[in-house]
Amino acid sequence: MFRDAALVAGKDLRIEWRSRVTTNQVAPFAVLVLILFAFALDPDRGVLQRATAGLFWIAILFSALLAVQRAFALEAADGNRDGLRLSGLRPAGIFLGKAGAVALELAALEVLLGIGVVVLYNTTWSGWLLLITTSMVATIGLAAAGTLYGVLAAGLRVRETLLPLLLLPVVAPVLLGATQAFEAALDQSASNGWSWVVLLSSFAVIYVAFGILAFGSLLEES
Amino acid sequence: MNAWGYVTVGYVLVFVVLFAYAVHVLVKGRTLSKQVPPENRRWM
Amino acid sequence: MIESEGMVPAHTGSRATRLLGLATLAGIAIVLVLALAVTGPDAVQGDAARLIYLHVPVAVSMNVGFGLCTLGSVMWLWKKSRWWDTVAVSAAEVGLVFTGLTLVTGMVWGRPTWGVYWTWDARLTTFSLLFLLYLGYLVVRHLPADVEVRNRRSAYVALLAFVDVPIVYMSVSWWRGLHQTATLSLSSTISGLMLFTLVLAIAVSLMGFLWLLIHRFRVAWLEDEVETAGLDLAINERRAEAAVMEVSTP
Numbered sequence: 001m002f003r004d005a006a007l008v009a010g011k012d013l014r015i016e017w018r019s020r021v022t023t024n025q026v027a028p029f030a031v032l033v034l035i036l037f038a039f040a041l042d043p044d045r046g047v048l049q050r051a052t053a054g055l056f057w058i059a060i061l062f063s064a065l066l067a068v069q070r071a072f073a074l075e076a077a078d079g080n081r082d083g084l085r086l087s088g089l090r091p092a093g094i095f096l097g098k099a100g101a102v103a104l105e106l107a108a109l110e111v112l113l114g115i116g117v118v119v120l121y122n123t124t125w126s127g128w129l130l131l132i133t134t135s136m137v138a139t140i141g142l143a144a145a146g147t148l149y150g151v152l153a154a155g156l157r158v159r160e161t162l163l164p165l166l167l168l169p170v171v172a173p174v175l176l177g178a179t180q181a182f183e184a185a186l187d188q189s190a191s192n193g194w195s196w197v198v199l200l201s202s203f204a205v206i207y208v209a210f211g212i213l214a215f216g217s218l219l220e221e222s
Numbered sequence: 223m224n225a226w227g228y229v230t231v232g233y234v235l236v237f238v239v240l241f242a243y244a245v246h247v248l249v250k251g252r253t254l255s256k257q258v259p260p261e262n263r264r265w266m
Numbered sequence: 267m268i269e270s271e272g273m274v275p276a277h278t279g280s281r282a283t284r285l286l287g288l289a290t291l292a293g294i295a296i297v298l299v300l301a302l303a304v305t306g307p308d309a310v311q312g313d314a315a316r317l318i319y320l321h322v323p324v325a326v327s328m329n330v331g332f333g334l335c336t337l338g339s340v341m342w343l344w345k346k347s348r349w350w351d352t353v354a355v356s357a358a359e360v361g362l363v364f365t366g367l368t369l370v371t372g373m374v375w376g377r378p379t380w381g382v383y384w385t386w387d388a389r390l391t392t393f394s395l396l397f398l399l400y401l402g403y404l405v406v407r408h409l410p411a412d413v414e415v416r417n418r419r420s421a422y423v424a425l426l427a428f429v430d431v432p433i434v435y436m437s438v439s440w441w442r443g444l445h446q447t448a449t450l451s452l453s454s455t456i457s458g459l460m461l462f463t464l465v466l467a468i469a470v471s472l473m474g475f476l477w478l479l480i481h482r483f484r485v486a487w488l489e490d491e492v493e494t495a496g497l498d499l500a501i502n503e504r505r506a507e508a509a510v511m512e513v514s515t516p
Contacts, residue, residue, distance in 0.1 A: 145426075148426060149426075152406070152419060152422065152423065156409060162402075162405065162406070165398070165401070165402050166402045166406070168398075169395045169398040169399050169402065169430075170399070170426060170427065170430045172395055172434060173430070173433045173436075173437040173438075176437045176438065176441055177437055180440075180441060195440070196440075199433065199436065199437055199440070202433065203433050206429050206433070207426075207429075210425075210426065210429065214422055214425075217418065217422070218419075218422060221411075221415045221418055221419055223378075224378075225307075225312045225313040225314040225378050226313055228314055228317070228374050228375070228378045229302070229313055229314060229316050229317060231374055232317045232320055232321075232370075232371050232374040232375065233298075233302070235367075235370060235374070236320050236324065236367050236370075236371060237294075239363065239366075239367060240363070240367070240474065240478075243478065244477075244478060244481075247278070247478065247481045247482050248277070248278065248279075248481060250485050251277050251278030251481060251484060251485045251488065252276060252278075254485060254488035254489060254491075254492060255276040255277055255278065255488060256276050257488075257492050257495075258488055258491045258492060258495065260274040261274070262491045262495075263274045263275075263276075263484075263487075263488065263491070264274060264484065264487070265348075265349055265352070265484075
């Protein structure tokens with residue numbers, strides 16, 4: 001299963017490397033979201049600094065939508081999904097591979113936005129261990145849930161509008177948890193960041209497990 | 223608006239919505255029933 | 267539940283639903299009298315607290331609906347039973363209506379009590395996400411597809427939503443637990459006549475929910491029948507065409 005996952009992830013990442021869609025389109029979009037927040041909220045009154053955690057994760061959430069759409073748009077051409085189904089790869093492996101590729105792309109975006117936020121919002125990052133752990137578990141959860149809904153929406157003509165409607169309510173707790181943990185790391189809140197990490201981990205575990213069990217079935221139908 | 227105003231709005235809204243929905247379901251039931259032969263209309 | 271021997275009526279009613287419906291209406295009348303006239307106002311919230319006899323019952327029915335939808339989806343995935351799948355979609359739709367009502371009554375109650383329409387407390391926030399999750403389920407459900415595909419897809423959507431709800435609830439209550447927030451509940455402990463009225467209102471709400479569910483179930487059953495009949499008709503027409511062509515082209 002993990003070999004299959006590595007195969008699929010490698011394929012997705014290699015396609016990404018050659019086509020540069022994430023770097024050329026999704027990353028600028030993410031930065032653009034940060035910039036638009038600055039337009040919407042007065043940059044001079046410290047709102048951006050205080051709200052950094054939330055704005056960061058919203059930008060990541062929207063970018064995740066694009067990354068997931070992209071991951072399945074790759075398979076839309078030339079009966080690729082049929083190819084995947086017939087390839088003999090274990091579906092759980094395909095799931096882990098696709099989710100893994102999405103997660104890595106999101107991780108790269110998080111680094112980029114982490115820098116963006118320092119530059120654009122004047123934030124100073126602190127609490128590195130908490131920040132990194134939170135990012136890891138939140139990203140895994142986002143990627144897993146995104147891949148599940150992505151495959152569900154994959155074959156449908158309405159997938160661009162359906163995916164946000166399905167995915168965003170489900171990952172709302174990830175947004176909440178990640179923001180709270182980040183705020184705790186930035187010393188902006190009194191809450192215990194690590195309990196949020198536990199919540200985010202539960203989310204990730206549940207959706208990864210679900211994906212391993214159900215992805216095959218969903219792939220058949222798409 | 224005083225408290226009773228809100229109470230009235232709440233109760234009226236709930237019952238109007240439920241009544242309207244019930245009517246909608248019943249009317250749909252009648253229209254569809256006519257299109258389906260009697261032996262297929264119910265699950266048992 | 268068939269009216270008379272051999273005669274299935276051209277509507278979704280039956281003796282059982284008629285009885286249930288009448289009982290529900292009677293129950294509603296009693297609850298209204300109790301809630302609006304006989305019980306006194308709450309010590310702190312005043313008469314606005316009478317909205318509890320609306321808000322809590324519809325919320326309970328909403329949760330039952332969600333539970334049934336999830337149960338129906340699980341049973342369908344397990345047994346491939348059409349009956350259970352029809353339960354799932356009917357419960358989802360009726361549940362969606364009740365969820366909307368829960369949110370609205372919450373707002374109508376919140377305004378005179380707390381001065382705001384919305385307090386971001388754990389329950390109401392979870393319910394608003396529940397509304398969106400239900401909505402997503404119904405959207406996926408109505409996408410054109412083979413019956414089997416449609417049922418399986420929506421079953422998974424229901425399950426994915428179901429596992430999310432406790433996480434949402436826990437996260438929001440931790441989040442709001444950091445602040446002293448307004449929650450929709452009575453300021454005094456509820457007892458005596460008020461408790462009785464509330465429990466009765468919940469029972470009546472569940473009866474009404476069941477009545478709507480049965481009718482919606484029958485409508486959903488009919489919808490599937492019409493759909494399959496339409497498909498069969500189209501297939502037979504194609505076969506007839508093919509037969510004619512075979513005869514005319516030697």
